[in-house]
Amino acid sequence: MIAAPTPHLAVDLERMQANIARVAEAATARGIALRPHAKTHKTIEIGRMQLAAGAHGLTVATVGEAEALAEGGLDDLFIAYPLWIDAGRAARLSALAARGAAVSVGVDSVEGVARLVHAGLAGRIAVRVEVDAGHHRSGCAPAAAGEVASAAAQAGVEVEGVFSFPGHAYAPDAREQAARDEAHALTTAMLAMRAAGVDPMVVSGGSTPSFDASLGLDSPVTELRPGVSVFGDAQQWELGSARQEEIALTCHATVVSHAGGRLVLDAGSKVLGPDRAAWATGHGRLLDHPDARIVQLSEHHAVVEMPDALPALGSVVRVVPNHVCIAVNMVDELVVYDRGDDALPAARWRVAARGRNA
Amino acid sequence: MIAAPTPHLAVDLERMQANIARVAEAATARGIALRPHAKTHKTIEIGRMQLAAGAHGLTVATVGEAEALAEGGLDDLFIAYPLWIDAGRAARLSALAARGAAVSVGVDSVEGVARLVHAGLAGRIAVRVEVDAGHHRSGCAPAAAGEVASAAAQAGVEVEGVFSFPGHAYAPDAREQAARDEAHALTTAMLAMRAAGVDPMVVSGGSTPSFDASLGLDSPVTELRPGVSVFGDAQQWELGSARQEEIALTCHATVVSHAGGRLVLDAGSKVLGPDRAAWATGHGRLLDHPDARIVQLSEHHAVVEMPDALPALGSVVRVVPNHVCIAVNMVDELVVYDRGDDALPAARWRVAARGRNA
Numbered sequence: 001m002i003a004a005p006t007p008h009l010a011v012d013l014e015r016m017q018a019n020i021a022r023v024a025e026a027a028t029a030r031g032i033a034l035r036p037h038a039k040t041h042k043t044i045e046i047g048r049m050q051l052a053a054g055a056h057g058l059t060v061a062t063v064g065e066a067e068a069l070a071e072g073g074l075d076d077l078f079i080a081y082p083l084w085i086d087a088g089r090a091a092r093l094s095a096l097a098a099r100g101a102a103v104s105v106g107v108d109s110v111e112g113v114a115r116l117v118h119a120g121l122a123g124r125i126a127v128r129v130e131v132d133a134g135h136h137r138s139g140c141a142p143a144a145a146g147e148v149a150s151a152a153a154q155a156g157v158e159v160e161g162v163f164s165f166p167g168h169a170y171a172p173d174a175r176e177q178a179a180r181d182e183a184h185a186l187t188t189a190m191l192a193m194r195a196a197g198v199d200p201m202v203v204s205g206g207s208t209p210s211f212d213a214s215l216g217l218d219s220p221v222t223e224l225r226p227g228v229s230v231f232g233d234a235q236q237w238e239l240g241s242a243r244q245e246e247i248a249l250t251c252h253a254t255v256v257s258h259a260g261g262r263l264v265l266d267a268g269s270k271v272l273g274p275d276r277a278a279w280a281t282g283h284g285r286l287l288d289h290p291d292a293r294i295v296q297l298s299e300h301h302a303v304v305e306m307p308d309a310l311p312a313l314g315s316v317v318r319v320v321p322n323h324v325c326i327a328v329n330m331v332d333e334l335v336v337y338d339r340g341d342d343a344l345p346a347a348r349w350r351v352a353a354r355g356r357n358a
Numbered sequence: 359m360i361a362a363p364t365p366h367l368a369v370d371l372e373r374m375q376a377n378i379a380r381v382a383e384a385a386t387a388r389g390i391a392l393r394p395h396a397k398t399h400k401t402i403e404i405g406r407m408q409l410a411a412g413a414h415g416l417t418v419a420t421v422g423e424a425e426a427l428a429e430g431g432l433d434d435l436f437i438a439y440p441l442w443i444d445a446g447r448a449a450r451l452s453a454l455a456a457r458g459a460a461v462s463v464g465v466d467s468v469e470g471v472a473r474l475v476h477a478g479l480a481g482r483i484a485v486r487v488e489v490d491a492g493h494h495r496s497g498c499a500p501a502a503a504g505e506v507a508s509a510a511a512q513a514g515v516e517v518e519g520v521f522s523f524p525g526h527a528y529a530p531d532a533r534e535q536a537a538r539d540e541a542h543a544l545t546t547a548m549l550a551m552r553a554a555g556v557d558p559m560v561v562s563g564g565s566t567p568s569f570d571a572s573l574g575l576d577s578p579v580t581e582l583r584p585g586v587s588v589f590g591d592a593q594q595w596e597l598g599s600a601r602q603e604e605i606a607l608t609c610h611a612t613v614v615s616h617a618g619g620r621l622v623l624d625a626g627s628k629v630l631g632p633d634r635a636a637w638a639t640g641h642g643r644l645l646d647h648p649d650a651r652i653v654q655l656s657e658h659h660a661v662v663e664m665p666d667a668l669p670a671l672g673s674v675v676r677v678v679p680n681h682v683c684i685a686v687n688m689v690d691e692l693v694v695y696d697r698g699d700d701a702l703p704a705a706r707w708r709v710a711a712r713g714r715n716a
Contacts, residue, residue: 005446005716061658084614084672088363108615111671137659138615138622256442257466257496264496270687271715275632300419301495313469314442329628332713355690357629358363
């Protein structure tokens with residue numbers, strides 16, 4: 001295996017396996033099923049490791065991601081998205097079901113149920129009702145879950161359960177409240193569904209930052225869907241939901257300039273991703289220089305300020321992207337290093353579902 | 359040609375051709391050469407159109423982009439980046455030169471020159487000295503351009519000229535000052551190079567927002583390298599450097615939810631790009647609803663607030679990404695529509711240099 005040119009995304013295999021094991025053990029200890037969100041890695045090899053560690057299946061966001069994973073034999077999939085079913089998507093979902101994949105999809109409106117029925121998917125594809133747990137994105141109001149669920153049940157659509165995504169956990173000191181909000185929303189939804197005559201078998205919650213808090217709550221959750229925890233990233237590091245020594249994916253980048261007395265790296269927003277939350281301390285971090293910050297990011301340059309002496313021109317540094325899901329989606333392969341041996345990669349894994357937005 | 363599923367990036371062919379022609383005519387009228395930055399489109403078909411309209415060559419940011427374009431026959435290329443030449447990059451640049459491509463690269467330090475010479479590229483690859491025109495990224499101080507240029511010349515490296523990128527034009531009301539800063543920096547650099555015995559043939563400036571202002575100045579610029587102007591995007595719309603009716607690339611997205619009385623679209627940061635400058639009014643715009651704003655963006659959801667009545671569930675809207683270069687780099691193909699006929703695409707173009715970061 002030859003050395004990879006910079007910039008490239010590098011996986012620390014040992015750390016990643018430890019992350020997979022830690023999350024699986026924590027869920028198992030509470031009797032909660034794990035269905036990791038594969039949008040983070042989009043990679044067959046990693047999905048297999050998550051299942052081997054005890055995950056019951058995987059979560060995806062799009063039909064295209066489901067197709068790419070099923071192609072690799074990972075076919076117990078929940079598409080956690082209120083899909084609007086047109087003829088093309090109906091045919092693709094039918095094809096997945098026909099090949100034996102167990103696929104369920106999100107739905108957050110009576111109209112969405114009607115589309116699914118109109119497309120002939122009743123009896124072939126199960127649904128889970130999406131409720132808004134405080135992130136205010138998609139998802140019906142928790143109290144409306146009964147209406148959506150009973151519309152589905154009456155039309156012959158199997159209602160597998162209810163789910164939410166507490167995305168408002170992505171803010172400083174917000175993780176515990178977001179987990180409580182989600183538990184409350186899912187309880188309300190579950191009661192509304194039962195009142196409408198539909199008993200949700202699966203009550204599914206999400207998110208890496210809220211994961212630990214969700215496990216510690218008295219909550220109706222039967223399943224959790226963390227994504228980022230497989231790698232960690234600078235956002236999780238800053239939120240306190242990943243420790244520095246747990247970060248398993250970095251971008252290897254070369255120092256190309258010392259212009260202006262700062263470090264300029266050949267990794268930019270086209271490999272790190274341009275994500276920068278309002279609360280982030282910069283555009284990314286350096287794994288081996290915790291006090292360094294990317295203060296300026298363009299497509300192929302990261303400008304770094306750091307109190308330490310600048311690494312030499314031509315040296316390689318490890319950059320922690322702010323949001324790893326975006327970074328992974330921009331590369332065709334992940335370069336895998338084993339046991340910290342950074343000289344030569346042990347493997348290259350194809351990002352099989354990269355770019356599968358539709 | 360069948361309809362493409364949403365979300366997908368759609369090119370309005372007529373508008374794009376008008377943009378290419380307008381920029382080419384403006385440069386030609388001032389006797390300034392045009393070398394558009396192909397990082398924006400990464401597409402062979404569009405590069406060919408730019409050359410047919412009068413561009414003298416194309417600009418790229420990486421060796422990988424140069425390889426992908428040369429593969430498609432576009433081989434007069436300037437890599438506008440202070441490459442750090444290792445053995446792998448040296449071999450790849452040599453291979454490009456051996457196949458007859460005219461490739462020049464950026465350099466901003468004496469050490470960078472030494473690397474290039476050490477790698478055996480003197481006499482095969484020309485350089486342009488990069489100077490900092492106020493964006494404070496890479497590029498040496500303008501007065502130091504002579505030192506870098508004479509190091510190159512003395513080592514037998516052809517010094518083609520000098521260049522800068524006035525990226526600080528990407529801010530409200532900053533375009534004219536940035537163009538003046540660039541003209542000043544390039545003048546200083548040119549004089550420093552001449553004093554060191556190296557006469558720069560090419561004096562190259564950049565950027566879409568500063569383009570018009572650069573043309574209007576008394577400036578030493580002999581070449582300009584706008585990128586985004588081929589498509590326009592929400593940033594340029596808000597900066598005043600693209601008009602609404604010039605925007606030639608949008609993301610076609612489906613309305614999947616009306617949750618919370620807002621529009622939720624199936625286009626998220628994995629197709630629009632997560633870019634949001636501090637001065638941007640949102641995470642993206644809707645082309646046909648100028649008062650609408652994307653107020654919340656996640657990987658597969660855009661949440662839109664708008665004063666107009668919400669478009670119906672299932673309808674398709676046209677989203678203008680904030681930064682088109684990032685959006686294009688996340689998709690494998692561009693779907694091309696001719697004469698505003700949105701029912702069926704006229705062509706699909708491969709984003710040939712997508713992901714070529716190294």
